[in-house]
Amino acid sequence: MEEKQTEISTLGEFGLIDRLTKDFPLKNESSKLGVGDDAAVMDFGDKEALVTTDLLLEGIHFDLRYVPLKHLGYKAAIVNFSDIYAMGGQPKQITVSLGISSRFTLEHIETLYSGIRLACEIYGVDLVGGDTSASTTGLVISITCLGEAAKGEVVKRSGAKETDLLCVSGDLGAAYMGLQLLERENRVGEGKKDFQPDFAGKEYILERQLKPEARKDIVAMLKENGIKPTSMIDVSDGLSSEVLHLCKASGVGARVYEERIPIDYQTASMAEELNMNVVMAAMNGGEDYELLFTVPLSDHEKIGKLKGVSMIGYITKPELGAAMLSRDGNEIPLKAQGWNAFPQD
Amino acid sequence: MEEKQTEISTLGEFGLIDRLTKDFPLKNESSKLGVGDDAAVMDFGDKEALVTTDLLLEGIHFDLRYVPLKHLGYKAAIVNFSDIYAMGGQPKQITVSLGISSRFTLEHIETLYSGIRLACEIYGVDLVGGDTSASTTGLVISITCLGEAAKGEVVKRSGAKETDLLCVSGDLGAAYMGLQLLERENRVGEGKKDFQPDFAGKEYILERQLKPEARKDIVAMLKENGIKPTSMIDVSDGLSSEVLHLCKASGVGARVYEERIPIDYQTASMAEELNMNVVMAAMNGGEDYELLFTVPLSDHEKIGKLKGVSMIGYITKPELGAAMLSRDGNEIPLKAQGWNAFPQD
Numbered sequence: 261m262e263e264k265q266t267e268i269s270t271l272g273e274f275g276l277i278d279r280l281t282k283d284f285p286l287k288n289e290s291s292k293l294g295v296g297d298d299a300a301v302m303d304f305g306d307k308e309a310l311v312t313t314d315l316l317l318e319g320i321h322f323d324l325r326y327v328p329l330k331h332l333g334y335k336a337a338i339v340n341f342s343d344i345y346a347m348g349g350q351p352k353q354i355t356v357s358l359g360i361s362s363r364f365t366l367e368h369i370e371t372l373y374s375g376i377r378l379a380c381e382i383y384g385v386d387l388v389g390g391d392t393s394a395s396t397t398g399l400v401i402s403i404t405c406l407g408e409a410a411k412g413e414v415v416k417r418s419g420a421k422e423t424d425l426l427c428v429s430g431d432l433g434a435a436y437m438g439l440q441l442l443e444r445e446n447r448v449g450e451g452k453k454d455f456q457p458d459f460a461g462k463e464y465i466l467e468r469q470l471k472p473e474a475r476k477d478i479v480a481m482l483k484e485n486g487i488k489p490t491s492m493i494d495v496s497d498g499l500s501s502e503v504l505h506l507c508k509a510s511g512v513g514a515r516v517y518e519e520r521i522p523i524d525y526q527t528a529s530m531a532e533e534l535n536m537n538v539v540m541a542a543m544n545g546g547e548d549y550e551l552l553f554t555v556p557l558s559d560h561e562k563i564g565k566l567k568g569v570s571m572i573g574y575i576t577k578p579e580l581g582a583a584m585l586s587r588d589g590n591e592i593p594l595k596a597q598g599w600n601a602f603p604q605d
Numbered sequence: 606m607e608e609k610q611t612e613i614s615t616l617g618e619f620g621l622i623d624r625l626t627k628d629f630p631l632k633n634e635s636s637k638l639g640v641g642d643d644a645a646v647m648d649f650g651d652k653e654a655l656v657t658t659d660l661l662l663e664g665i666h667f668d669l670r671y672v673p674l675k676h677l678g679y680k681a682a683i684v685n686f687s688d689i690y691a692m693g694g695q696p697k698q699i700t701v702s703l704g705i706s707s708r709f710t711l712e713h714i715e716t717l718y719s720g721i722r723l724a725c726e727i728y729g730v731d732l733v734g735g736d737t738s739a740s741t742t743g744l745v746i747s748i749t750c751l752g753e754a755a756k757g758e759v760v761k762r763s764g765a766k767e768t769d770l771l772c773v774s775g776d777l778g779a780a781y782m783g784l785q786l787l788e789r790e791n792r793v794g795e796g797k798k799d800f801q802p803d804f805a806g807k808e809y810i811l812e813r814q815l816k817p818e819a820r821k822d823i824v825a826m827l828k829e830n831g832i833k834p835t836s837m838i839d840v841s842d843g844l845s846s847e848v849l850h851l852c853k854a855s856g857v858g859a860r861v862y863e864e865r866i867p868i869d870y871q872t873a874s875m876a877e878e879l880n881m882n883v884v885m886a887a888m889n890g891g892e893d894y895e896l897l898f899t900v901p902l903s904d905h906e907k908i909g910k911l912k913g914v915s916m917i918g919y920i921t922k923p924e925l926g927a928a929m930l931s932r933d934g935n936e937i938p939l940k941a942q943g944w945n946a947f948p949q950d
Contacts, residue, residue, distance in 0.1 A: 266711035300733035304649035315702035357660035366611035388645035402747035
């Protein structure tokens with residue numbers, strides 16, 4: 261055994277990845293972009309190939325007490341597609357590896373697969389491989405997605421420039437409030453037979469949590485309107501974390517206007533009901549799978565005409581750091597308080 | 606909950622995969638070959654892209670009481686490279702996803718990664734992405750490997766023809782006997798302080814279990830000698846299982862001569878010591894990561910000159926099925942008794 265032992269929770273997920281992958285310089289001609297973006301990029305002649313992967317573990321990423329298996333399968337596929345769209349590409353193939361504990365039957369796994377299949381049908385993706393195995397505890401889902409982009413179409417995290425506009429699709433915080441709702445109803449109903457959870461008027465936030473979509477439409481709309489983002493990332497860990505990723509990769513700072521953060525009525529109303537700060541849900545909630553991107557200031561008018569895209573701020577010099585400009589005029593530095601894969605006790 | 610519930614162990618791993626993937630026809634132009642071979646094939650203009658994935662779970666695929674973490678990392682990478690070589694391709698990129706329970710420290714994971722890094726360096730593969738997360742129990746390793754092959758170079762499982770020669774690289778059964786040795790020494794040493802396992806004269810079988818190699822050299826040698834296999838597969842689950850896979854995919858039968866199965870002296874000696882049948886270890890042991898392939902009968906002379914390749918049998922009409930011709934002249938039908946990912950109690 262080694263002498264020094266460092267708890268992984270002291271590094272966090274991104275610190276761990278940085279540490280583990282720093283000694284892996286890319287050597288192959290076809291390897292164009294490695295660790296550190298939504299997907300890796302490989303050069304294949306006239307096309308770029310993209311690859312991304314997500315590992316979902318029962319008890320860490322999902323709770324089968326309130327997530328139906330079909331929805332879980334759908335979401336497990338979608339989160340990978342979202343990473344490919346965030347590179348400006350199109351998802352084309354997935355591999356699905358499953359670790360299955362003995363409490364799952366064939367019918368359970370078929371239900372899970374029916375969700376994966378539905379996502380593949382809707383997004384035009386082929387299932388091309390995978391691996392299945394027993395697992396000693398719980399369900400393990402590992403999905404890898406391959407995508408394609410035409411030469412020059414790939415959008416990295418690293419291209420944001422000073423004065424660029426910071427834009428986001430859809431609205432934020434809804435998936436997180438949907439999770440709060442599911443957890444509350446699960447607590448309330450625990451041990452009660454025939455308990456019927458009350459989801460009336462909250463369908464949107466539930467759907468955002470249980471059946472998120474990847475923003476294929478946004479990638480297409482930007483292209484149709486002749487807009488090529490200078491940088492892009494998908495919002496999986498909360499707006500704060502993603503703005504910080506863009507700033508770090510691009511070597512810039514950013515300002516986000518609190519009042520411009522798009523929030524749905526149901527998200528706000530659920531937050532009020534639970535006495536939570538809705539802006540914090542948007543900043544740190546995560547699982548929105550919206551696209552956060554930057555465009556040159558000169559695209560201001562074009563972006564203004566797009567439905568479902570909000571201009572929420574702008575890119576600054578790196579010295580200014582990343583901050584939110586609050587409604588009352590304060591500058592609040594952004595922190596990556598999003599979902600942490602390695603929680604400290 | 607569904608009405609009918611089928612235990613997964615009644616289907617086995619391959620039955621489960623068949624069942625789950627039967628409703629996924631390939632639709633994308635770039636998807637050339639899906640589930641059912643060592644790797645999937647994608648068309649990328651002048652090259653073919655290959656993808657394969659393996660999920661390794663603690664307590665199912667490895668036991669950290671006798672597998673050092675560095676060896677585990679090395680082997681986890683190698684098993685993926687082997688699948689790419691088995692398609693006639695070259696591995697180029699991997700993604701590594703880890704689920705890590707709280708008993709692992711940064712130093713443990715760095716040790717695991719050092720093995721992955723070593724394998725990548727030796728085989729010329731780039732690490733391009735991955736995912737890390739906490740896990741509630743044990744270590745989860747999911748590796749996906751991308752490879753490349755020139756147009757027309759891909760070798761599938763499905764091309765074997767009647768009268769083709771059946772060939773295998775290296776020798777078989779050693780990794781399995783290495784595992785038996787490790788398990789024996791672990792039992793013997795259990796609870797004994799300062800116990801020193803006795804591995805003298807057994808280095809080869811230990812290395813085959815703990816630090817297997819992928820047969821990059823065989824793929825290169827075949828090419829140099831102008832031999833293109835008609836079908837190929839890597840030996841991961843034992844010779845029986847792999848011959849059956851080739852026969853099923855190619856719609857043919859096969860005969861394997863017992864006396865021609867290549868077995869190392871240490872493998873035979875360990876089997877004798879443990880009173881086990883060494884041919885059964887070769888047929889059903891698995892984890893050899895050798896290449897099993899077929900060539901036209903006309904390549905007989907060329908193959909005969911190659912070092913480290915054995916001609917072990919031939920391909921027959923499908924009606925004859927797959928069987929081993931024993932030393933005493935009997936025909937023993939092959940059964941896939943190899944390692945089962947879903948053991949029945």
